[in-house]
Amino acid sequence: MxxxxxxxxxxxxxxxxxxxxxxxxxxxxxxxxxxxxxSEIEVKDMNCHFIAEEWTLENYRYDLPNTG
Amino acid sequence: MNKNSSKILNTFVKAKGKLLPFAFIGPHLIIFTIFVLLPTIFGVYISFTQWDMIGTPKWVGFNNFREILINKGSTFYQQFWSGIKNTLIFVIINVPLSICIPLLFAFILYMCPYCSKLFQSILYMPTLFSVTSVGLIWMQLLNHRFGLASLLGAKVPWAINMPHAWVSLLIMSIWWTMGTNMVIYQSALASVPRELYESASIDGANRFQQFIKITLPSIKFQLLYTTVITLAGSFNVYGQPTIMTRVDPGHAPAIKVLVFHIRNIAFGSGQSIAGIASAMSVILGLFIIIVSILQFRLIRNEDI
Incomplete structure (x- = not known):
């Protein structure tokens, strides 16, 4: 070869x-x-999913409250 | 110019020459003295005192050390020895793995597979995260109720049950810290002349022999450096077990290493017992220094 x-x-x-x-x-x-x-509920759901079933920016809104 | 003034000028020039190096290292020396040297000296002094971090320290000699090392009835004795046991378990398993795995990856990347730069970036990426983020990700990932581990059918509480907690702690620590050592080995491997491998291969040496006889001796100092740094880091482990092996914020972590006890004794709830905490820190520091000196001696003896 x-x-x-x-x-x-x-x-x-x-x-x-x-x-x-x-x-x-x-x-x-x-x-x-x-x-x-x-979402918080989905994170602690017993039926774990790798990908979010319902996508949300809730956590970012909580962390960055002044961004609207 | 008279004789006297030229003598003064000469002395000034000589003194300037002697002081000049200090001007260069001055800024670092000042920062080192304020933030490292003085706190270390103060910490060693505090280890010989009884102090609650509010009043005046009271000199007690070696009482704190006696309490920790000899007095079997003392809580601090139990905490120290269980803490040192857990820390040693972590060090003994973590250090060899944190040396061998990055070395293996560095060696594979050195052989230039396709997309090696991309792989290098991916392997280095976890190092950029803080210990809190890493701990939370892994805690989430290994949670037996709603983590990814439960998806795979593993209903074991990986992060809190023994001995599973050790496995998860070690996986996480290696995943997090491996990148730094890998990059050091990569640069060390790049400096090994390729001709050495070519001549060895002409002489009939196989890959393994080349690795043992050429690669390892050539990167010996980088290996020593990473071993010492990883060892010191592993002895001072605190963040990973405290975040990862905790069931919830109200509970203590499943794996209590020595630094956890030191922190709790000095800054936990209730009255601070800074003298005992400092004495534990001094013993831990001495331990790291002794092990590092032994490693340096070992390498120096091999050189001779």
């Missing part, structure tokens, strides 16, 4: 490994961001 082909296969395998790791790595951040758009 030519050297450059072998190199690109190696880089591709490493890419997939890193892709899986980084997807897991970024999950808490994504979850944190998505949770910020959930």
């Amino acid at each position: 030519p050297y450059f082909k072998k190199e690109s296969i190696k880089r591709l395998i490493l890419f997939f490994i890193m892709f899986i790791i980084c997807s897991i790595w970024v999950l808490p951040i994504v979850y944190g961001v998505l949770t910020s758009f959930k």
Whole structure:
């Protein structure tokens, strides 16, 4: 197998490994961001959803009260 | 110009030459003295006194240390030893993982997979968050009633039940702090000449041998630096267990590390016992200094 082909296969395998790791790595951040758009009731709902069922800016309005 | 005035001028020039370096380090020296040196000296002094942070400190000699280290009937003895046990468990598991995992990721990124810059940014990202945000995200994520962990069918209270709390605490700590060490290793790996690997490969050395014989010795000082820094950080762990392993704001955290007790004794509810808290801090500080010196000696001996 030519050297450059072998190199690109190696880089591709490493890419997939890193892709899986980084997807897991970024999950808490994504979850944190998505949770910020959930209402208080939905956050504490026993039937947990990864993505908000009803998107709301309520939490941001609470944190930034003077932004209207 | 007479002889006397030239002598004075000479002395002035010499003195100026000697004082000039102090002018350069002056601002840092002043800040260091005010915010580090004086508080440290005051903290050590307080550890030999009985003080409630209001009245005048009363000198008690080594009584505070005796109370913490020897007096088995004392509450502070129990708190100190349980705190040090928890802290040591955290240090022993966290430090090797916080060295090996970033090193592994740095090495993978060094081999230039596609999108390596993007991966590097993602892996570094958690380091930019505050401990409060990180603690809250993970607390939410691992909540057995409404967290993501419950979605996966794991109804275990990961953040508060033992030994699960340890697992979640370590995962969170590594996730949060790994980026810094990884970046240090990446820059260290980039400085290792590629020719060394090429010659080793011509000589028949495999990847593992190259890593052990070339990579590790070449980044030895960065490894030492990160080990010392991670070790000191791990001994001083406070934010993660306090935020993450707490059921609700009214309850104490499930994992009580030494710094938690120190903080509680000095600034918790009720009368402050700053002398005992300072004595605990001094012992913890000495412990970190001794371990760091041992590490430096180990590396120096290897050099010889």
